[in-house]
Amino acid sequence: MFRTLRRALCVAAALLLPLAGVQSARADGADEAAGAGYWHTSGRQILDAAGKPVRIAGVNWFGFETANHVVHGLWARDYKSMIDQMKSLGYNTIRMPYSDDILKPGTMPDGISHDGKNTDLRGLTSLQVLDRIVAYAGQSGLKIVLDRHRPDAAGQSALWYTASVPESTWITNLKALATRYKGNSTVIGIDLHNEPHDPACWGCGDTSRDWRLAAQRAGNAVLSANPELLIMVEGVQSYNGTNGWWGGNLMGVAQHPVQLDVPDRLVYSAHDYATSVAQQSWFSDPSFPANMPGIWDKYWGYIFKQNIAPVWLGEFGTTLQSSVDQKWLAELVKYLRSTSAYGADGFHWTFWSWNPNSGDTGGILKDDWQTVDTVKDGYLASIKAPGFDPGPGPGPGGPGDPGGGNATCSAAYTVGSDWGGGFNAEVKVTNTGTLPLKSWKVTWTWSGAQKVTNMWNASHTQNGATVTALNAAHNGSVPVGGSASFGLSGAPGGGGATGVSCTAT
Structure with a gap:
């Protein structure tokens, strides 16, 4: 998100706008069974292994990138019931933020209750807990996109490296995750780095700042470990003097596209927010919200509309407390294209966030980690998409079975x-x-x-x-x-x- 540190403040949003005629949470369609195997791209669409179009329609469930080193909310609920609820609401993908800290040997999670829940997570490392979440999500028919959100739990970084986490560590860890889940198509892709921002540039040629060149290096390294993965590349903040959201400016793609060694694996990703996160000039434009489609076209929408590549809105969210934010979200959902009208031929998305403890957006869940914010969830109904068939369970010694084949x-x-x-x-x-x-x-x-x-x-x-x-x-x-x-x-x-x-x- 557009800030240095995520605030873990359980803020209850006063949601004011009732929705009439909300569409059903799960879209109907002949592609109900789409999603098998690894995915690839074709123009602006993502296709499954059988060539069927699919649409990512999910949520961000954060925590692995924080000092807890594990998804949040496991102090209140079992992880399986959390995933079951996501599926029941019509979400089909989880964007899973993490920091490089969880790849340090022996990193243990903090904040998991084992009192009648999460009993199979007792004694596991953070990576082993991630294994269990991936395994259960796959069995439930959900996909996972791993998101390198922070170099360490201390906070986000403008560039993909820091003094303590060099580029070599970043790439080594990306390859380690690609290898860990190789053969498990539940993990469908990796978001290489969250929200690059100034001084990061796109296409400037300075290898210490040019995010496009860094994304090529990292993306090709990931594909050398698992050539089946989708590579998600976010934008930057500024391009040729035009400012936007952190990670939300993909204007440079037109002149400087990312070039990967394996074709049909690239997905561009943008982030977009409302006034509960920060003010932007377009919110005070007299034509708001009618001006917003032109704004989105300029920053990232043109990539989809010109059939260059798929576009995934990896983060967007709001507390919905202000009328401006309510209008923004309604306009954005319309822009992303309804599943009933366009099927999978639309923008992909994962809402920020599932968690209620995102201080400037809140979440799909309310502060009890159980009750659904039906107003916020309702805004997303028209862009939800069919789920996927449950994948086969991992074999002995696989990621879903930390410890080399011991059942629990x-x-x-x-x-x-x-x-x-x-x-x-x-x-x-x-x-x-x-x-x-x-x-x-x-x-x-x-x-x-x-x-x-x-x-x-x-x-x-x-x-x-x-x-x-x-x-x-x-x-x-x-x-x-x-x-x-x-x-x-x-x-x-x-x-x-x-x-x-x-x-x-």
């Missing part, structure tokens, strides 16, 4: 009845990982002298107050997201358990 599970222990002299309990085992379970065991500890007197649908051993239960022959196999149960009787009463854990293979 959780166990919930519930006392059903207790009559003082004894009790009955049920244990539910859930596959929380990305691979089917072949077998499982559950361990817990009682606080007193309780002993197992009977157990069904599992076998057990007991050592003092600690019990270990192993699956029976018929219920050891548990599919991803599935569950199995077993029961037991014990004596005396008071059979509540602590330290319940599940181990799976």
Whole structure:
């Protein structure tokens, strides 16, 4: 976004403009099953592996680029329920900002609750958490665009390098991510660097400032690691004396296009905002908002309209508190072209943001990380696009399976009845990982002298107050997201358990 540091302020926007006749959240169409495999470009369109046109219509879910080193909101919710909700609202892509910090060995996430949620993320590094998010998004039919948002968690940078994160590190890390997810078409592309701005230039020829040349170097490096990825290249702030939003000025493409070694992989990306982020001269023009299509044409829209390349509006957002912002968003949505009228032949987009804790825009979610801002979401209804078929799950040792093939599970222990002299309990085992379970065991500890007197649908051993239960022959196999149960009787009463854990293979 157009600022040096993101503010994590939970600001509730007072949204005033009701929408009449909002279109359905998911567009109908014959291309419902589009999106298979890796994608490529053809003119201004993005096509899937079968040549079907697709439209990116998604949200930004930030956090990996901050000092938390993980997407925000996992202190409030399970990551799977978050992705499920995105899908249910009709979003088909997640732009995932990150900083190079998460590629430092051993970087751990901060701000994840494991209390009844995110249990399969316990003990994982930031990169391994990203693996799990990518895996579940893919199984849910969502795509991911990785966004190198910051060189480190301290803040954004005007150029693609800093004194502490040189260009060589930037490129090495981009190639590492391209290699990590090679073969997993859930990760459809990489946004090389977020919001280049002054002194960055486009086409000036100074290799220390020319973002277009740097994007070519980095893009070709990524494609050398995985030639199937889309390369997203943002604009700059200024071109030939004309100022715009950070990353939002693509005027230089007309004379100085990005040239990649692999054809049909380039997507240009712009950012555009309203007055809740910053003022611009066009907002006070007497003809506003009728002047806005001409502004967008000048900065980035011409690339699409002249069939040069696809254009992706990687960030746009507002609190919607002012009438100017409301008019801006309504005009922008119209400019991006409705899916019902144009299908996938429109601008691609990811809204800023899913998170409510973006101080100058707010998000699709309200401050409780659960409730949808239906007014803001409603503005986007006409440009939402069909989702994609779920992709195949990653194989053993793949990105969705950090740790080399170990499946994961959780166990919930519930006392059903207790009559003082004894009790009955049920244990539910859930596959929380990305691979089917072949077998499982559950361990817990009682606080007193309780002993197992009977157990069904599992076998057990007991050592003092600690019990270990192993699956029976018929219920050891548990599919991803599935569950199995077993029961037991014990004596005396008071059979509540602590330290319940599940181990799976």
